[in-house]
Amino acid sequence: MSRWSEATQERAREIISRYPQKRSAVMPLLYLAMVEGQGRLSNEGMEEVAEWVGITPAQVSAVASFYTMYKRENTGRYLVSCCTSLSCMLLGGDDVLHAVEDESGVPHGETDAHGLISVEHVECIGACGGAPAVQVNYELIEGVTPDRARDLVRWLQGARPEVVNGDEMQELFGGVRSFDWAIKEDDGAVGPFPAFQPLGTVGREGDS
């Protein structure tokens, strides 16, 4: 018997149908388990995935532990990822990370006491032309300065947006971009996992 919501179970069935072999659905199903676990991938979540695709929980755990985006620890509502790879480092990425850590009181790899903000430094997120870059729940902000990074943390703490929207954050806290984004999007992320249609994780700005 599945412990997941009916909507999530329907998504799981739909996702599995997109692959020639069930096991290929492990990765998207692990994201569903995170959605069900409020941002955390629990042992129960991995057991559930194992049942869906017909492998053992140990096999699921072996996959989950390979990838950085499956968070097996408690993760805040907003996951702030600061890039400190070379291109961002050259333009002050380390200072942006330190500003985020200092303003939030959360060091790399940790979450605040309220479960609101998690902070991590990450390797290249493909925004080198708009360095230094930061993501909140994988929605991108390019050309961030240490001061704007502090503003971002205060905004997350104060405004607590339901949907994290990249265009909105870029306008408020960003600068130079890797390229012209050109098209404004209303879509955004609803939790510390990627916002992607098949996962049911895409929120619209203005939703509550």
Place this chain on the structure above:
Amino acid sequence: MNRPLVVTRRMTEHPADSHTMDRYLATGGYEQAERSLGLTRDELVEEIKTSGLLGRGGAAFSAGLKWSFLAPARPSYLVINGDESEPGTFKDRQLLERDPHQMLEGVIIAAVANEVHHAFIYSRGEYPKPARRVQAAVDAAYEKGYLGKGIFGTDYDLEVTVHLGAGAYICGEETALINSLEGLRGEPRLKPPYFPAAKGLYMQPTIVNNVETVSNLSHILAMGAEKFTELGHPMDTGTFMVSVSGHVNQPGNYELPHGITWRTLIYEVAGGVPDDRALKAIIPGGASAPWFVPEIHLDDQITKDMCAEAGSMLGSGAVIVMDETTCMVQAAERLVRFFAHESCGQCTPCREGTSWMEMILRRIEEGQGRAIDLDLLLDVSDGISVGLGWPPKMTTICPLGPSAVSPVLALRDYFRDEVNAHVELGGCPLKLAEVVV
């Protein structure tokens, strides 16, 4: 400079809606996909071979030749590699976000050419926005009957699944990507026997092509292979996307013909170095590529062969520019840290070696280095990439470990004095100078 636009033309001319089905159809979209259904596999493979198109994911191997290696067993699969994660690279992100239908039309052409009825688009996990755009494009194509059962009114079926990664650089390596798609840990497979064209996804013949590579396909069919060869350099045809980052006035993605010089790229295309500071080093093709220095390489042409001759590669098209204010030890440490973090752990030289290299570089940078540390670093590097040559002699299943050696070679060849200064002064000379001022 003559700068023909191919893969970035639509997004340049129609910035507001280049990602939509309507705009794509209004600019000749999907005509070549439909036409490809009337051509044989041999005709399509021959056309792409003739075009000289090289894979744009880093290996720069002939795309047509790769297709020709597909083993006869069926079903065959097509996997599009959009797991762009090489530090410095952000071109696929733009192609996916701004013109997803162009990529998708390439998927249909590549699928037809390789008798594929199920294709996968693997987008990196940290790229949800590009993945959303691609999913929307796929949905629109299903609605139009360009994907699904009997595409374009023929009896050809083609399913496309968009798959999201979860934060592992190594999944950009084609056999690791296949393992990842099968629901396994993203560890590379040994080649041979696991050449994807023979034993790929689900042990079936599989073609893995990069996003930029397939984005070129509709244009090659539209203009004809011969015309495509006239773009760029005779040995390296067509245009290529280059991602320029670091110390330049105008970082960004540029679509360029092969054959311009590094000087032109940095000082004309990318607007030069801020405040006219001196150029110190160039990484020509992503974190894996051995570095260039302006005194030797600035007037070299940017082609696959010229880069190889100079002991490096164009790789993923990521150019990272570093000026005189950059500490080379810190830069090397940052790149080696990346490889240590992303090592999948299968092969001992890579798993152990990259972590030791990171530790040694960090202690030199922090002033704890010893006189023998550069030699120690080279010794550890030699254990991963025997003889420290280029291209590297591999001790590992995949090239990730040997790639970590590239920054160390730069320290050995061009910046030995700077490393020694760190050891003698007990810290980074650039940072110590700042304190004095």
